[in-house]
Amino acid sequence: MAKNVAVLVVNPVNGAGLFQYLEAFYENGISYTTFAVADTKEIRTNSGLALTVDDVVANLKGKEDAFEAVVFACGDAMPVFAQNTDKGYNQDLLSVLSVFVRKGRPVTGHPFAKQFVQGVIPTDEPLEIDGNFYTAQTENTLYQLVPELVKMLKE
Numbered sequence: 001m002a003k004n005v006a007v008l009v010v011n012p013v014n015g016a017g018l019f020q021y022l023e024a025f026y027e028n029g030i031s032y033t034t035f036a037v038a039d040t041k042e043i044r045t046n047s048g049l050a051l052t053v054d055d056v057v058a059n060l061k062g063k064e065d066a067f068e069a070v071v072f073a074c075g076d077a078m079p080v081f082a083q084n085t086d087k088g089y090n091q092d093l094l095s096v097l098s099v100f101v102r103k104g105r106p107v108t109g110h111p112f113a114k115q116f117v118q119g120v121i122p123t124d125e126p127l128e129i130d131g132n133f134y135t136a137q138t139e140n141t142l143y144q145l146v147p148e149l150v151k152m153l154k155e
Contacts, residue, residue, distance in 0.1 A: 003068035003153045005032040006060055008093060009053050010074055015045035017139035018073040024146045030153050033067075035060050037093045057092045064099040069153060072097070074110060074139075100133075107135045 005025060009018060025032045034053035036043050041053050064070075084090055101107075103119040108128045126141040127134070129148060136145040 003030065004066065005030060005153065006064070006067040006070045006096075007032050007034045008057060008060075008070060008072045008096070009034050009036050009043060009051075010072075011036060011038040011043040012046045013043060013051075013073050014139050015047060015049060017142055018045070020139065020142045020146055021071050021073060024150050025153075028150050028154060030150065037089050039087075039089055057089055057096060060096050061092055064096060069149075070096070070100045071149070102133075105130045105133050107133070108137045109135060110138055 007018075007021060007025075022032070022034075024030075033055065035055050035057045036053045037057050039056065041056060043051050043053060045051065101120060104121065106121045106123050106125075106128045107130075108123045108125045111124075125137065127136045127145045127148075129145075134145055134149050134152070136142045
């Protein structure tokens with residue numbers, strides 16, 4: 001039976017990365033809910049396309065156990081994350097991620113985000129798979145990660 005996935009969507013999101021996840025989940029019958037890392041459900045892609053997602057990250061807090069997995073659809077917002085760490089939605093994001101991420105695990109991520117990663121071991125690998133924890137460095141490495149993630153979610 002497929003698992004339920006929470007998709008965290010930053011604003012602005014890299015549309016290519018987000019749509020790779022959503023298309024793979026849709027095509028494989030994997031249930032997902034999108035959550036904006038923002039104050040509203042209205043976000044934009046980095047190319048300006050307006051999107052309305054299912055909910056906001058604040059409403060995911062305390063309900064993380066309804067999801068077997070979380071994916072983080074990132075984008076151009078990462079380089080400015082440091083400028084907005086005090087925003088409520090970014091605090092909500094960190095709270096939600098802390099439920100899913102255990103300390104000491106290797107993770108890879110966008111080079112801009114590496115300096116903000118705490119409690120895990122940041123790497124420069126294109127992708128990292130550690131048990132049920134999957135990370136891709138950028139949207140350019142998602143094509144390697146998504147098939148492995150879908151396989152796990154369908155088990």
